[in-house]
Amino acid sequence: MIEIADGVFVRRHTELDLTLGLITGSGDSLLVDSGMDPGLAAVLAGEGLRPSRIVLTHNHFDHVLATEAFLPCEVWAHEDCVVDESLLAGRAEYYDEPFTGTLVAPTHTFRDSVALDVGGRRVDLHHFGPAHTSHDVVVHVPDAGVVFAGDLVEQGAPAQAGPDATPANWRHVLDLLLELDPRIVVPGHGNPVDAAFVRAMAIPEAS
Ligand SMILES: [Zn+2]
Structure with a gap:
């Protein structure tokens, strides 16, 4: 875990260059995406961290695959975020062995935005419209100037637009993200970037 701002951490994974986030408050923490490594739950527990909430940036x-390892906790997502076996088709493109865990659906959803209290610290969840998926969630930590962008932003590789993407709305969504005036933007894959990177990034074509 790398601390990028006071009490705000990222965890970089070599697999798919994935980036997860952890936001800590007083006696509480929130995980941004559960990722694919169930072992992370034990690693965090070893440091006294048991996130009471996971926010899924998209499905x-x-x-999303490692959510089960963190239970019991609240699982937050946009109301259109569906976690079911259909998402395993995406995994099958990368891995031969079958997924043996249990998929965990969101327990708490929102439509436009919601403010959460993480141990006395405010964390805002926003949905700015369809782009990478129909239900992208942006996680904003106002007191740290940090935004977790999910796969709306990628560093080290181009952003990806699959069949579930809406490239025509992507720039608009990024403009709304930039209105949060972030100091640091954490992508779903790659290293943290700044607002200038997001402003300059190329929007992927529809596939
Ligand atoms: Zn994605």
């Missing part, structure tokens, strides 16, 4: 397999 792509690499962001």
Whole structure:
């Protein structure tokens, strides 16, 4: 875990260059995406961290498969975020062996935005419209100037637009993200970037 701002951490994974986030408050923490590594739950527990909430930025397999390892906790997502076996088709493109865990659906959903209290610290969840998926969630930590962008932003590789993407709305969504005036933007894959990177990034074509 790398601390990028006071009490705000990222965890970088070599697999798919995935980036997860952890936001800590007083006696509480929130995980941004559960990722694919069930072992992370034990690693965090060893440091006294048991996130009471996971926020899923979207339903792509690499962001949601390890949720089970963190239970019991609240699982937050946009109301259109469906976690079911259909997402395993995406995983099958990368891995031969079958997924043997249990998929965990969101327990708490929102439509436009919701403010959460993480141990006395405010964390805002926003949905700015369809782009990478129909239900992308942006996680904003106002007191740290940090935004977790999910796969709306990628560093080190181009952003990806699959069949479930809406490239025509992507720039608009990024403009709304930039209105949060972030100091640091954490992508779903790659290293943290700044607002200038997001402003300059190329929007992927529809596939
Ligand atoms: Zn994705």
